Every structure is written in structure tokens, then in C-alpha cells.
Amino acid sequence: KNEVEQSPQNLTAQEGEFITINCSYSVGISALHWLQQHPGGGIVSLFMLSSGKKKHGRLIATINIQEKHSSLHITASHPRDSAVYICAVSTVGGSQGNLIFGKGTKLSVKP
Amino acid sequence: DTAVSQTPKYLVTQMGNDKSIKCEQNLGHDTMYWYKQDSKKFLKIMFSYNNKELIINETVPNRFSPKSPDKAHLNLHINSLELGDSAVYFCASSQRGRAGTQYFGPGTRLTVL
Numbered sequence: 117k118n119e120v121e122q123s124p125q126n127l128t129a130q131e132g133e134f135i136t137i138n139c140s141y142s143v144g145i146s147a148l149h150w151l152q153q154h155p156g157g158g159i160v161s162l163f164m165l166s167s168g169k170k171k172h173g174r175l176i177a178t179i180n181i182q183e184k185h186s187s188l189h190i191t192a193s194h195p196r197d198s199a200v201y202i203c204a205v206s207t208v209g210g211s212q213g214n215l216i217f218g219k220g221t222k223l224s225v226k227p
Numbered sequence: 228d229t230a231v232s233q234t235p236k237y238l239v240t241q242m243g244n245d246k247s248i249k250c251e252q253n254l255g256h257d258t259m260y261w262y263k264q265d266s267k268k269f270l271k272i273m274f275s276y277n278n279k280e281l282i283i284n285e286t287v288p289n290r291f292s293p294k295s296p297d298k299a300h301l302n303l304h305i306n307s308l309e310l311g312d313s314a315v316y317f318c319a320s321s322q323r324g325r326a327g328t329q330y331f332g333p334g335t336r337l338t339v340l
Contacts, residue, residue: 149329153268159317159331200268214282215260215329217270 119143122203122218129225135190137221139203142184149215150177150188151202159202162188193225230254233318233332240308241340248303248335250318257322259301260329261293264315273316276301305337313339 120141129135139148150162163170163177165186170177174193179186190197203218231252240246252259258277264270274293275282281293290306305312315334321327 151331157315157334159319159334161328161330164328202270204270214272214275214284215262215270216272219267219269 118219119216120203120205120218122201122221124221125219126222127224129193129223131194131225131227133193133225135193135197135223135225137188137201137203137223139186139188139218140184141186141203141205141216143205143216144208145205146208147206148179148186149204149206150186151204153200153202153220155199162201190223195225195227198223198225231318231320231330231332233316233335235335236333237336237338239338239340242308242310244308245304245306246308246337247305248316248318248337250301250303250332252299252318252320252330252332254320254322254330256320256327256330257298258320258327259295260319260321261301261303262317262319264317264334266314270317273303274301308337308339310339313337 123138147164147166149164151159152162153159165179174191176189200220200222202220204215234249260275261273262270263273272284273287292304294302315336317334318332319329321329
């Protein structure tokens with residue numbers, strides 16, 4: 117079992133829909149990251165958070181440390197949001213800060 | 228200006244060869260990383276390095292070695308390439324050690340024939 121689990125693996129939505137992607141982890145963390153990988157392959161960091169909630173434009177990320185769970189929400193989704201969204205955690209302990217990745221959620225937003 | 232750059236973007240080579248991938252960051256960050264993304268698109272840390280410490284993922288074969296000539300560069304050397312080394316390799320950097328936001332390079336697609 118992977119230390120970082122994401123759901124769903126694949127998600128198809130209609131333009132305008134509200135989207136939620138979930139991430140659960142089983143290790144001690146110093147931070148959780150949400151990344152976006154474009155169809156062309158480039159990876160962009162969307163959020164890094166260790167508590168509470170962060171918002172950037174139509175994207176919202178939340179984390180519940182007690183439950184070891186995070187969600188990424190996209191409001192008013194658009195076809196340009198189509199990408200793979202990857203949850204990753206910065207670990208504490210021996211390899212402190214090294215990222216462990218989830219397997220990603222492939223999002224496709226149809227016009 | 229590109230924040231994190233990698234060269235080459237594509238690398239096709241024969242099994243058994245030795246190759247290098249270069250990475251440079253102009254962000255003034257103190258920590259750099261190499262990641263491998265396999266054919267199933269799963270990312271995995273290979274190395275993280277700052278001027279004090281190199282952390283190696285224990286699953287990485289010793290044919291892979293990072294070399295850092297200075298704080299802005301972390302190159303990846305691969306000896307005796309194998310078919311299973313075919314993947315996309317990403318370099319990244321962060322400030323404030325390993326808990327900072329990471330900035331990724333564009334990736335290098337390595338194909339071993």
C-alpha cells in the first residue's frame with residue numbers, strides 16, 4: 117500500500133462543475149503539496165500547506181492533520197484545468213522533507 | 228528566464244552507455260532534487276542535496292550518481308544504462324531546506340534501446 121493514496125484515479129467533468137480530489141497519507145509529514153502536471157509534461161506546484169486551507173483563484177486546498185487527509189477543490193472547472201493532479205507529502209524523520217508522491221488523478225474537463 | 232532548466236530534453240542511447248543530464252537553477256535555492264517518473268507516470272525521489280547533505284533513496288542503483296559543482300547545479304550521471312532506466316527525469320529545487328515549495332524543471336525523457 118502506497119504511503120500516499122489519491123482518489124479518484126480518473127475524473128471526467130463537464131465545464132463549470134465543482135471538482136474534488138482527495139488525498140490520504142499514512143506517514144508523519146511536515147507539509148503536503150499539490151502539484152499539477154500538464155499534458156505536455158511540465159510540473160507546477162499549486163499549493164504547499166501544513167494546516168488549514170489555502171485558496172488561489174478557483175483552486176482551494178484543505179488539510180486535516182488529525183485525519184491525515186487533504187482535498188483539492190476546483191470551482192467552475194474549465195477545459196484548461198485538464199491535467200494530472202498529484203498529491204505529495206514532505207516527510208519527517210530519516211529522509212526529512214523528501215517528497216513521497218501519490219499516483220495522481222487524471223482530470224478531464226469537457227466543454 | 229527559466230527558473231529550473233535541464234539539458235537535454237530528450238536523450239536516446241544504447242544499453243551499456245554512460246550518460247549525464249544537467250540541471251541548473253537560477254532561483255538561489257539551497258536544495259536540489261532528482262526525481263524519476265516511470266511509464267505509469269509515478270514520480271519517485273532519487274536524491275535530494277544541499278551543501279551539507281546528500282540523501283539517497285535506498286532503491287536507487289549505485290549506477291546513478293549526483294554531482295554538484297556548485298549550489299546552482301545538480302547533474303545526474305548514469306553508468307551502464309539499462310532498459311529499465313528509460314523514464315522521464317525531473318530536476319527540482321527549493322528554498323528553506325526540503326520543506327519549501329519545489330520548482331520543477333521541464334524534464335528529460337531518457338530512452339534506452
